[in-house]
Amino acid sequence: MEYIKNNFDKIVTNYNGKCIVDFYTDWCGPCKLFSKVFEEVEELKKDIKFFKVNTDSNRSTAQKLGIMSIPTIILFENGKEIKRNIGFMSKENLIDFIGD
Amino acid sequence: MYDIIIIGAGPSGLTACIYSCLANKKVLVLEKETYGGQILKTNKVRNYPGFENISGYDFATNLYNQAKNLGPDIKFEEVLRINNGEIKKVITKNNTYEAKAIIIASGSTTRKLPIAGIEKFDGKGISYCATCDGNFYKGKDVAVVGGGNTAIDEALYLSDICNKVYIVYRRKEFSFNSINLEKLKERKNVSFILNSNVVSVNGEDKLESIIAEDVDTKEKTTLEINGLFVAIGSVPVSDICNDIIDTNESGYIKASEDCKTNIDGIFVCGDIREKQVRQLTTACSDGTTASINACKYIATKK
Structure with missing residues (x-):
């Protein structure tokens, strides 16, 4: 799990392949619970990179991506957004969301 | 086979779980998303006796850990339907579970504004x-x-x-x-x-x-x-059982303070039950009653 503190563009936009980003804050209950799911699924999906972005300390990134609700999960492929989900997801749903 | 299957891991379901485990019952809790229910979104809980001020997340997590440490099976699976019978069945996407009694604690979800688009x-x-x-x-x-x-x-x-x-x-x-x-x-x-x-x-x-x-x-x-x-209220999540369980016109499950539904051995607790007051305290109170009555029901079947 890699926490992006800054350089979101450099890290995610230039990422070659699939990556998934969990946008969260420390004070959001559903985010805290989703974090556990995110970590569990990371163990199962070794072929995809998992990132986390704290929207409190990365406000400009959240704004640029139009994130106004958390948790928001965005799947990227070669730096481009493929799809996003707003709100908590179960482990099963997150696995489905990522796909093959 | 389980003694009691509890559907929902919000405050009422987890309270029912605690009481049922302490009564030495074999318990399964099924939850489709995450534990805690609606209280998870609450910033500060200030009206639960014994806690002057606690976040909804901390309350839910403490409750979940308390229940989990008593040894029930807790599985994160969505219940699709319930089948009645001497042995009751709870069907999820990939599994069918059997129990002597069922407690429905599937709660409610936030009501959306009725505006097109x-x-x-x-x-x-x-x-x-x-x-x-x-x-x-x-x-x-x-x-x-x-x-x-x-x-x-x-x-x-x-x-x-x-x-x-x-x-x-x-x-x-x-x-x-x-x-x-x-x-x-x-x-x-x-x-x-x-x-x-x-x-x-x-x-x-x-x-x-x-x-x-x-x-x-x-x-x-x-x-x-x-x-x-x-924040215009909530709607009940009763579609898993409204083919066999009596609900009112709004979809809440009909049951009085004893938490007994129209079917023997199927109980209901928390926000999903037809009632006047829906608070954290009343959800936990319901969980207590449903569990005790489920245990009594199981005793009559021996």
Whole structure:
């Protein structure tokens, strides 16, 4: 799990392949619970990179991506957004969301 | 086979779990999303006896750990249906579980505003959780629609963060008084738009304004806001069982204070039960009653 503190563009936009980003804050209950799911699924999906972005300390990134609700999960492929989900997801749903 | 299957891991389901485990029953808890239920979105819980001030997340986590440490099976699977019989069956996507008794604690979910096209703004200006999303509206203008305790608490929370908070409520006055309502009335950045409904939500890519309409005069007021927080109550999650269990016209499961449904051995507790008051304390109270009566039911079958 890699926490992006800054350089979101450099890290995610230039990422070659699939990556998934969990946008969260420390004070959001559903985010805290989703974090556990995110970590569990990371163990199962070794072929995809998992990132986390704290929207409190990365406000400009959240704004640029139009994130106004958390948790928001965005799947990227070669730096481009493929799809996003707003709100908590179960482990099963997150696995489905990522796909093959 | 389990003694008791509990559907839902919110406060009522987890309370039922604690009581059932302490009664030495073999228990399975099935939850489709995550533990905690609606309390998870609550910023501060200040009305649960024994806790002066605790976050909804901490309360839910403590409760979950307390239940889990008593040894039940807890599985995160969505229940699709329930089959009645001497042995009752609970069917999920991949499994069928059997039990002597079932406790339904599937709770309720937030009610959406009945406005066409509103889902376009989900996560783009419309929110159902002020504690989750409030900070995205720091220094901005927002509105809260609703007039219950949740709406008032959310508005108060937002008034500390936002530039301006409007409260749009369909009645002329609030049906209750509370410390938070009094505090809210004193806030200079809060305006009440009473006797009004939100009839339209507008914007290009994200929410830019709403229209509130007076119930009597039909006069329309446009509010230019960045965020609308919806707190207009909840709807029950009873579709898993409404083919066999009696529900009222709103979908809540019919049962009196004994938490017994129309089917022997199937009990109901928490927000999903037809009742007057839906609070954290009453959810836990229901969980207690449902568990004790489920245990009594199992004893009669031996």
